[in-house]
Amino acid sequence: MMAPSSADGIAPCACKGIRRCLLCEKWKEIKHLEANVPKTVHHFLYNPETKLAIRKDAEPASFSFPGVFVWENFISEEEEEELISTMDQDVWNQSQSGRRKQDFGPKVNFKKRKVRVGSFSGLPALSHKVVLRMQQEPSLADFQPVEQCNLDYHPERGSAIDPHLDDSWLWGERLVTVNMLSDTTLTMSLEEGLPEVGLAEEVHVAVHLPRRCLVVLYGEARHRWKHGIHRMDVHERRVCSTYRELSAEFLPGGQQAELGAQLLNTTLSFQGAPI
Secondary structure (H helix, E strand, O other): OOOOOOOOOOOOOOOOOOOOOOHHEEEEEEOHHHHOOOEEEEEEEEEEEOOOOEOOOOOEEEEEOOOOEOOOOOOOOHHHHHHHHHOOOOEEEOOHHOEEEOOOOOOOOOOOOOOOOOEEEEOOOOOOHHHHHOOHHHHOOOOOOOEEEEEOOOOHOOOOEEEEEEOOEEEEEEEEEEEEEEOOOEEEEOOOOOOOHOOOOOOEEEEEOOOOOOOOEEEEHHOOOEEEEEEOOOOEEEEEEEEEEEHHHHOOOOOOHHHHHHHHHHHHOOOOOOO
């Protein structure tokens, strides 16, 4: 079935393949998506103080969950208002699964492993103070982002993001996200289970993200566990900014260090417009 067009000739959403939102569910053939095969999922809740994934009334009661850092009240209400107001002055492009996005970064073809500077002009001006504050955290002291992706979620669009692992050819060890406008839950998932603690079936760990917090994924939480946002966990408009750093291949000593230096020089001018 072909997607209908809106009055201005633009399809009502950007969903492709198996992805969907509330807008396209009205017309898209999704019968094959609705078949839910019963499966066992073990649910845990992340405790940022103890760094444990905790489960009530079951065994195991908890296990160590490294690789997540949450900084509550990372920005103030006034800073949040300024950031959102500035973002809303730029165009939000439709993205998959009911999201809208703004990209500040190089053009990348991950399948062919090609990076092109193109029209990339750097991170936006307001991000300068955000990045400087991140670097006050010892574990982020050397964090130099080369890409910023702003994502806009809204319950009326059924916004979500499927469980996924971010690329590790171009993007480095740490994924840093600032969560704005509403609380939400980041779901970490491991389909193959966690046999080392006696869990043979899929495991989910819910990481609560308070409004205006910063969250960092690194280590196993970055490379082993998939992360996603379920539709049911978007209750109000939510905007997040995710910052990514370069992998070792693009840093001094790496095979593409020259390109990496060019990208960083552009990025850290903080004069960027969304592409």
